[in-house]
Amino acid sequence: MTIERYIVYGAGAVGSVVGGLLYRAGRKVCLMARPSHVSAIADRGLRLETPTEVFTLDVPAESSVTRLKPSPGDAILLSVKATQTAAAAAELAAHFPADTPVFCLQNGVANEPVVATSFANVYPVLVLFNAVLPEPGRVILTITDFLAVGRFPAGTDALTAQVAADLTVAGLPTREHPDAMAVKWGKLIGNLNNALLAVTDCYWQKAFADPAMLAMMRAIMDEGLRVLAAAGISPADVTGRFDIRAQVEAFAARRLEFSDTPPEQRGYPSMWQDLHFRRPETEVDYLNGEIVRLGQQYGVPTPINRALMAAVAESIQTRQGVGQFPLERLQARIAQGETAS
Structure with a gap:
């Protein structure tokens, strides 16, 4: 499989930065976010501020997963809080095939086991940068650092290589790691x-x-x-x-x-x-x-x-x-x- 579209489910501060930068780098992206955030993006675009530049992106955004038509090349970037993981996995499983790769851009160590009950291909992602969402439609990348990605429970594969390459090209240096947990x-x-x-x-x-x-x-x-x-x-x-x-x-x-x-x-x-x-x-x-x-x-x-x-x-x-x-x-x-x- 080759990833053709990134669906960022739970696009708050971190998810919007990742999705926005991937979109800017030419990748196909859709943000799934709160209605207020989606509405602001629809009205005036996603304003993304980094330590070196500010730009606005007309990135696609939706507030309901039912508005998406799943495709074989989809990958889900899950960035909801750990408290919401079980509900998110259940909703996603109702709309996407069980072999859809899910990348967990989340804090803690409890998310991947929960997602793995619904999806066969789960990937932990370490996110060390910091971002804030001060208002709908605007995100700020405040502290930059690298990311790491691997398979759950361990290992790497062709998709970890693609994601690492895509994120690096987007401006988020990312490496593969065989023990991401x-x-x-x-x-x-x-x-x-x-x-x-x-x-x-x-x-x-x-x-x-x-x-x-x-x-x-x-x-x-x-x-x-x-x-x-x-x-x-x-x-x-x-x-x-x-x-x-x-x-x-x-x-x-x-x-x-x-x-x-x-x-x-x-x-x-x-x-x-x-x-x-x-x-x-x-x-x-x-x-x-x-x-x-x-x-x-x-x-x-x-x-x-x-x-x-x-x-x-x-x-x-x-x-x-x-x-x-x-x-x-x-x-x-x-x-x-x-x-x-």
Whole structure:
């Protein structure tokens, strides 16, 4: 099979960037997104802002999968939140053949097994860039980095080669990796910090430039890595290129560069955006929750990740947005949890 069309199902910030850049590179693309986003794209195109340029794309977009006619060369780029994966897989399975390749551009490690119950060809995709969707029809690529793709549960094939080539030509450097799920475990360790930035109201560059935030980020990841070690899960490959701690340290080395990032270039995790827009759910259970559950199973204390989950839950309940837990308040909560345990 050769991919003839990319259907980006759940085209929010990440999906719109990927789909938009593929479309700009000459690939056939259709975005599946919320009605407000689709309407804005229909009215004035997709405005895509990168660190070096701004352009508008007349990319096709639909709000209902029923409006698409499946074709043999279709590939699905799944970019919904982990909370929506089961429903998305069920809807897609009702309209697309079971051999349609599905590429999971999602956080966490729970998506691929769910999709694999409906589709035979499932592909984990590691996404390390950051993007935000400040308003319908407009997306901003704030922090750029590479992508990686492989088969689920392991391996590579002709489609991973094509996707890697297509994304690279589109401006998103992508490589194949034979153990993409191990790589996704590595990203999960980094994504544990999403909750920290959301409840403290902080963006990535500011966190990298703040010694206190960096110390907390390292502590969060170290707790997660202790849990994975106890569970026998390795989150990095032999080269260390996909070691998420190394990624954080590399960004930390750019502290001066990040110390005065203009507002339009600030990178916020999707969980920050969820709390900011008062959405009723986040992916915290699929990120920090994975560590808490594994910690409980293998007898490893997880007071930091437990505190973060509680802080996110309280922020959702109060509907007061981001920043309800300044770092000092969060540290006090963590200390309480350590004492209780």
